[in-house]
Amino acid sequence: MSEQTLSTILMGAASRFTSRTALVTSGGRLTYGELFDRALRLSAYLVETGLRPGDRVVICLPKGAELSVSIFGALLAGGSYVPIDYTMPAARASLILGDAGPSHLITTRQIAAALLQDEARGLAEPAAGGSTRQEVVLSLRAAPSSKEGRGLPWSEVMTCAPLSAAVPVDEMSVAYVLYTSGSTGRPKGVMQSHRSAVAFVEWTARHLGLRPEDVLSQHASPSFDLTIFDFFASALAGATLVPVPEWLFGQVGKTCRFIIKNGITVWYSVPSVLLRPDEGAPLRELERSALRHVILAGEVIPKPGLKELAAHLPQGCSLSNWFGPTETNVCTFHDIGPEDLATDGPVPIGIPCPYAEIRLEGPEGPSNEEGELLVCSPTVMEGYRGLDELTEQRFVREADGRKFYRTGDIVRVESGRLSFLGRRDRLVKIRGYRIQLEELEQALREHPAVTEAAVVTFQDEGRDQLGAAIALREPSEELVGEVRRHCAERLPPYMVPSRLLRLDALPRNSRGKVDVQEVSRLVSLA
Numbered sequence: 001m002s003e004q005t006l007s008t009i010l011m012g013a014a015s016r017f018t019s020r021t022a023l024v025t026s027g028g029r030l031t032y033g034e035l036f037d038r039a040l041r042l043s044a045y046l047v048e049t050g051l052r053p054g055d056r057v058v059i060c061l062p063k064g065a066e067l068s069v070s071i072f073g074a075l076l077a078g079g080s081y082v083p084i085d086y087t088m089p090a091a092r093a094s095l096i097l098g099d100a101g102p103s104h105l106i107t108t109r110q111i112a113a114a115l116l117q118d119e120a121r122g123l124a125e126p127a128a129g130g131s132t133r134q135e136v137v138l139s140l141r142a143a144p145s146s147k148e149g150r151g152l153p154w155s156e157v158m159t160c161a162p163l164s165a166a167v168p169v170d171e172m173s174v175a176y177v178l179y180t181s182g183s184t185g186r187p188k189g190v191m192q193s194h195r196s197a198v199a200f201v202e203w204t205a206r207h208l209g210l211r212p213e214d215v216l217s218q219h220a221s222p223s224f225d226l227t228i229f230d231f232f233a234s235a236l237a238g239a240t241l242v243p244v245p246e247w248l249f250g251q252v253g254k255t256c257r258f259i260i261k262n263g264i265t266v267w268y269s270v271p272s273v274l275l276r277p278d279e280g281a282p283l284r285e286l287e288r289s290a291l292r293h294v295i296l297a298g299e300v301i302p303k304p305g306l307k308e309l310a311a312h313l314p315q316g317c318s319l320s321n322w323f324g325p326t327e328t329n330v331c332t333f334h335d336i337g338p339e340d341l342a343t344d345g346p347v348p349i350g351i352p353c354p355y356a357e358i359r360l361e362g363p364e365g366p367s368n369e370e371g372e373l374l375v376c377s378p379t380v381m382e383g384y385r386g387l388d389e390l391t392e393q394r395f396v397r398e399a400d401g402r403k404f405y406r407t408g409d410i411v412r413v414e415s416g417r418l419s420f421l422g423r424r425d426r427l428v429k430i431r432g433y434r435i436q437l438e439e440l441e442q443a444l445r446e447h448p449a450v451t452e453a454a455v456v457t458f459q460d461e462g463r464d465q466l467g468a469a470i471a472l473r474e475p476s477e478e479l480v481g482e483v484r485r486h487c488a489e490r491l492p493p494y495m496v497p498s499r500l501l502r503l504d505a506l507p508r509n510s511r512g513k514v515d516v517q518e519v520s521r522l523v524s525l526a
Contacts, residue, residue, distance in 0.1 A: 005194035006075050006175050007166040009201070009236050010036065017238035020212055024242045024262065025064050032238070035068065040162035042073030042137065045152070046104055048160070049139040053078035053167060055103035056177060059222065060084040060093065060111050063243035066135050066154060067222060070106045071231060078167030079103070080174045082189070083222035085510040087246075090114040096179045096187055099386065104151075105138045112136055171195040177385055178225055180326050189385035190326045192228075199355050199378040200329045201233040207333075208266065208293050208318075210237035215262060215290070219244040219269040224511045225326045226297060229268055239266075249273075249512070250505065256285040263290045270298040270512040272452065275305025284312040297322040297330070299513050300420070300438070301347045302445050302452065310341055323349035323420065325407055327394070329379040331356045332418055344446050348417040355379065358418075359404065360411065370412040372424055374404040381405070410436070428457055430466055433494045440487075440495055444470060447486045449479045452506045454514045455497065458524040467499040467523035471506055501526045 013022075014036035022032040030038075046057065057074035059081055061067045074081040082100045084093050086107070094115055097105070105112065116138075138151035175194045179187040204210070216234045218241055220226040234241040242262045248255050252274060259267060267274075274283065274294075291314055301321060310319055324331040334340075334350025352358045355378055360371035374396060380403070383391035396404045410421040422438030429435070437455045444453035452471040457464045472479050480502050487496045507518040 003171055004198050004202075005169055005171050005173070006197055006232055007078075007169055007194070009198065009232060010039075010072055010076060011166050013235040013238060017212060020238050021240045022235070023065060023068055024215075024240060026245070027065060030065055032235075035065075036072065036076075037162055038065075038069045038158060039072035039076055040166075041158050041160045042069055043077035043166070044163040045137060045157045045160045046073065046077040046079065047163065047167070049104070049151070051077050051079050051103045053169060054173060055079045056082050056100050057104045057106060058082045058084060058097055058100055058102040060086050060105070060107040060115070061135065062086050063218065063222075063246070066106075067243075068231065068241070071222065074104075074106075075175065076163065076166040078169050080176055080191075082177045082179075083227075084179075085221045085223045086111060087221075087510050088223075092187065096189075099179075099187070099189060100177060102140060105140055107136065107138075109134050109136050112138060169194060171198070172382075174382060176228075178223060178326050188387055188390070191382040191385050192329070192379075193382055196329060196379045196381070197228055197232060200228060201236055203353060203355060204229055204233045204330075205236050208233075210234075210239055210266070212238035214239040214265045214292070216241050216266045217244055217259070217264050217268060218242065219267075219273060220512065221510050224298075225329060226268055226270075228329065250508075252283070253285070256283060256289070259291065260285065260289045265290050265292045266295070267291060267293070268295040268297070271296040271301045271305070272299065272506075272508070272514075273512060274309055275302055275451075282312070283309055286312050287314055289314055291317045293318050293320065295320045295322055297324075298511070300441070300445075303344050303347070304445075304448060305451060306336070306347065307341050310336070321347050321349060323418075324375075324379075325409070327381045327405055328356075328375045328377060328407065331358065331373075331375045331377055331379065331407075334417065346419060346442055348414070349411065349420050350417050353377070353379075357402075357404075360413070361406075368413065370421070371410065373407045373409045373411045373418070375407060376402050376404045428464065430457075430464055431494050433492075435466070435495055440466065440468070440491065440497065443487055443490055443495075444468060444483065446490075447483050449473050449476075450483060452514070454506055454516065454519045456516060456520040456523055458499070458520065460498070465499065466495070466497040467501065467520075467526070468497040469501045469503050469506060469519045469523055471503055475502070475504065477502070499523055499526055 018033040021029050022035045023030045057079045059070045071081050135154035137157050171194045174191045177189040177191050179189050218230040319336040321334045322330045332349045334348045357376040359374050360367045362371035394406050408424045411418045422436040426437040440455045441453045449472050450470050455468045458467045507515040509515045
């Protein structure tokens, strides 16, 4: 196994691909030489203001050059980065900031004021006429009354002399911490090592045959694990990264034109980004694109949209389904072929990645057919930050020292490939019957008029009931009735939703996934 770290990958890119374009944003292009000059200037400032190896740097910025520079600068300084989606409500972002215990915060002045509140009085004031959106780098260990206050504006940090070399780190050092939803209502931090990220990106570069001429998309928020591929596989290959503007979200036609205009060759996102074509913006525009690979991950793939997408990809473009929770990164993959498009069944999650060992555990113990997916892999997390007991609960430790992570995902082996059946924690009881909510969602999606479906439970007269929200190709209450009959013809009575809500589109969270809490609220009010 490689003993590289993300830091050595980044420094290698800086020396091997100095003059190649690393990043294209609305503000222009940056070569790898320019990008890493800025990153090393930031690294120097972080080290000068107290960052020690292993310290965490919270980054809360929109997509753009400053985001990439901040992530790379934190790593090159020997720290780990903790991304927070800049659109996240301040209350939740503050919880993450408090739990992460960072040495530094990189954000905009406006967000810093919201997160730090009274402590923000120590911020150096912007120049006359300056914008409150100005990026700042804050040392949270410095006293507000110190000479520089809590930090400096980004423009001043960029005047620092660059660090001469990356601060060495061990491959088992934590590289990043991603916060996911916790069952207690508080986010929990998933700590991933350099070894984890390197194992993943080295495999992706080989598997996809990435090369310097490639142009990769960055669609996801940096708080989503899809971006590990975006930021670091592009650097490993010397390819160009193009952040996708947030204003394109939900506009499939404009997204397709963005792909064409920027010459994107590798696209990676949740399926719903491309599989919800809006009127007048057909996916057939992608036939003119330079796409070589389209990779979907993060949620169940709707079959009707998948078939339409596959029909309009340029000749030779591969289409893949990658699977894995944040705690394991990608652990299985499936290259989608004609046989997958010929049926209405779910898309398999495929076979284990070469670096991953898996096993299934059923109610009676190990199973060769169906059960909870357990993963042993260098990409498995180091643990949940500050939650040692929960970390131990999620691992099965073997006598030989190996440890398997309990994913909570129920899968089945079919023709040598894994199929995702649902989440263990989405198993509910209605009228005494055990129901996997994903099974009902799949039944709804199999109706040709349904483009999206989400199933939840709600309380009615003190009893749990099934409710569903659906989006249709055409807004029609008559079609809603057809969908209800479709369910009644295929499912036992206790699995037919008692409440069926039609929406123009399902609500999405900042990661692009269906916002289940909002669906629950809407269904309960219907």
